[in-house]
Structure formats: structure tokens, C-alpha cells
Amino acid sequence: MARFSRDFFLRPTLEVARELLGARLTTTVDGEVTSGRIVEVEGYHGPTDPAAHAFRGRTPRNEMMFARGGRCYVYLIYGLHYCVNVVTEAKDIGAAVLIRAVEPVEGIEVMHRRRGAHSDPRNLTRGPARLCQAFAIGPTMLGADLRTSPLIRVTPDHSWPDAAIATSPRIGISKGQELQWRFFVRNNRWVS
DNA sequence: GCAATGATGCACT
């Protein structure tokens, strides 16, 4: 399977965010493979962005955001949901891209089992916490190298033209609402 | 030590 170059993840966060649309996210947990195409992301740029976890400097929780681009940042939100991010930019810059939604490709039955019965199939992977549940993403994946880890990986797959992409303010934040740092695929049924 | 808050999802109306 093709890989992104090391430099891919070291570029400005918003460029990486835009180009992660269409990339394939794959996890392998207990021998069960699940994968899907990324269709919705948000950029978080610590040095300039009050909504980013890293904005107020390093803490034990956000330390992974300061790693060299290409690693995996997983955190617990609201005490019960996990969210997964792709770390971007050079070492010591606290920046990452939150993956908010994917279009399921492989292991759809496994995802259904992990998520439980739902009437609307879109609820499988629409939303950052839902997709983590469907892909069995948890704290064991914190710090994984997304180019090479057998557990969780992001690889090139599809790419959409700019006309197919839309931007908007990010979801669920109180600061930085003026920034259009959410990127998603227009008219895609898996976008949240 | 303690209180506020949050990059959410679910059940229910």
C-alpha cells in the first residue's frame, strides 16, 4: 500500500487538513480490519488558535500535539468519548487535524457490531466520537506513527477537486468561530 | 483541594 511522504505531515496544518480529505484511515484491532475515506476534518493550530488544546502551552494531555507531524493524538472528551487527530507540522509546534467523519469502506459489519444497532446507517462513522467507536480507536493508539503503525494508519486513496470541497467554522467550539478551518466533501452523506 | 468546562452523542419531545 502506498504511503504519504514524511514531509506530507510537516506542512502547514490547513494544507494537510485539506489534503487529508479522501485519504484512507485503517485500523486493525484484534485481527479485525476497518477502513474508510476521510470526508470531514478540522484544523487546530496551537500557536495562533485559541480553540486548540495546545494554545496555552504544553500539558500532559496535549503533549502529543507537539510531536513531529505524522503521529496520532487521541484524547477523551466530556469524560466519555474519544476523538482522533493527525499531528501536523514540525516538532515542538502544537498542531493537529481532527478527523470528524469518514465514509466506511472495509469492515462495515465489524463497525455495526461495535456501534450497536441503529436505524440510520450514517450514524456509523459520522462525528468524531462515533467513528472512534466504529474503528475501535482508543488511548492505546496515542502516539502511533500513522505512516507505519500496524494498529492505525493513514494512506493515500482518493482525492477530490477543490470544487467538491467546502469550508465552514468548526463545530462545538467557543473561541475562534471566525476561522473557516473545517473542511468537508460537499453533498457527502457521511458528513456530520 | 475544588469548581468549571468541554474539538460529543444519545434519548426524548
Place this chain on the structure above:
DNA sequence: GTGCATCATTGCG
């Protein structure tokens, strides 16, 4: 559309 579960992390005292 609205309300709430539920707790680690954070910042302040």
C-alpha cells in the same frame, strides 16, 4: 430542537 450524562484536565486558591 432540547436536555443531559459523565469525568479528566485545567486553572485558581
